[in-house]
Amino acid sequence: MINKNNDSKFIIYQVLYIFVITVLALKGAELDLNRVVRKENVVDVSVRDSLNILIDSLYAQGLNFNIKVDEKVENEALKEKLTNMNKQLASLTTKLNEIPPEVRIEKGPEQIENTKLQSPLSVSQTFIQNTWNEVRNNGDVPTIVYDSRNKNSPIVTIQSGEKRRFDLTDQTELTIKFGTQEERIKVLPNRLPEVKIERVTTKMNSGDIYVKELQRITAFTVTIIDERPEQLKVTHSGPISVKGPFKDAKGNSVYNVSLNIAPNETRFEEWIDKNSSLREADGRYKANFFFTVVDERSKDRVQVGDSFFFTDYSK
Numbered sequence: 308m309i310n311k312n313n314d315s316k317f318i319i320y321q322v323l324y325i326f327v328i329t330v331l332a333l334k335g336a337e338l339d340l341n342r343v344v345r346k347e348n349v350v351d352v353s354v355r356d357s358l359n360i361l362i363d364s365l366y367a368q369g370l371n372f373n374i375k376v377d378e379k380v381e382n383e384a385l386k387e388k389l390t391n392m393n394k395q396l397a398s399l400t401t402k403l404n405e406i407p408p409e410v411r412i413e414k415g416p417e418q419i420e421n422t423k424l425q426s427p428l429s430v431s432q433t434f435i436q437n438t439w440n441e442v443r444n445n446g447d448v449p450t451i452v453y454d455s456r457n458k459n460s461p462i463v464t465i466q467s468g469e470k471r472r473f474d475l476t477d478q479t480e481l482t483i484k485f486g487t488q489e490e491r492i493k494v495l496p497n498r499l500p501e502v503k504i505e506r507v508t509t510k511m512n513s514g515d516i517y518v519k520e521l522q523r524i525t526a527f528t529v530t531i532i533d534e535r536p537e538q539l540k541v542t543h544s545g546p547i548s549v550k551g552p553f554k555d556a557k558g559n560s561v562y563n564v565s566l567n568i569a570p571n572e573t574r575f576e577e578w579i580d581k582n583s584s585l586r587e588a589d590g591r592y593k594a595n596f597f598f599t600v601v602d603e604r605s606k607d608r609v610q611v612g613d614s615f616f617f618t619d620y621s622k
């Protein structure tokens with residue numbers, strides 16, 4: 308860019324020089340800037356000073372403007388010089404036009420407003436039905452969230468750099484507006500809670516299984532997996548005792564389950580009399596239990612169960 312500017316200045320100086328020489332040759336007069344200024348009385352002081360500086364710089368380069376031409380004597384050599392100067396002037400003008408000016412385009416308010424903005428939401432952001440959702444606005448302008456079915460009433464407005472939590476119901480699609488742009492984002496269904504029951508004892512694998520032992524240990528663990536466990540209602544049924552919930556390493560709710568039929572042998576005999584239909588063909592008794600999980604927002608309901616097996620109260 309510096310070399311381009313220097314080339315432009317050099318060409319401009321050459322053009323001015325040729326112009327001045329041409330005027331002097333045609334007019335046959337000495338160049339006297341002071342006289343011109345006083346006679347015309349129309350040149351601004353700043354223009355005069357600039358011109359003086361220009362002429363001084365040309366003098367400093369060894370140029371001499373004291374050219375005298377005798378109008379009565381036809382000077383063939385001078386005419387030839389003027390012809391060459393005109394050719395040089397034309398050539399320099401062409402070169403000057405070929406140098407592109409440095410153009411800076413300033414964006415107006417409308418251009419700035421119409422500039423394509425990057426989405427203010429994280430690419431990993433998801434929205435879930437019938438629960439709370441949390442969003443951070445990573446953009447430079449406020450972001451407005453609408454239900455795509457109704458853009459008259461925003462669900463939430465999130466300022467730049469702000470994080471907001473808001474609830475969704477049965478929306479299937481949201482419209483995100485930021486600046487003059489809009490994006491449509493799908494809303495995912497709230498997945499059903501997952502209930503996993505795992506047997507954690509080997510005591511029910513043998514031929515003789517005793518109630519007294521099963522009532523002292525954890526025979527099953529029940530793990531409930533859900534993205535929003537705080538909005539779940541968990542209940543259980545059957546002849547069991549339950550401890551928990553506890554949180555595992557992934558934040559899931561875990562319950563420890565033991566058998567709870569009778570505190571002593573007498574009560575166990577009473578239980579046998581009432582539940583004789585629960586005796587299996589191999590002589591073992593079977594007692595079922597169930598865990599029921601209800602999402603209080605979506606009203607989804609999941610029930611999962613398993614069974615205890617035993618043959619007698621104790622050895």
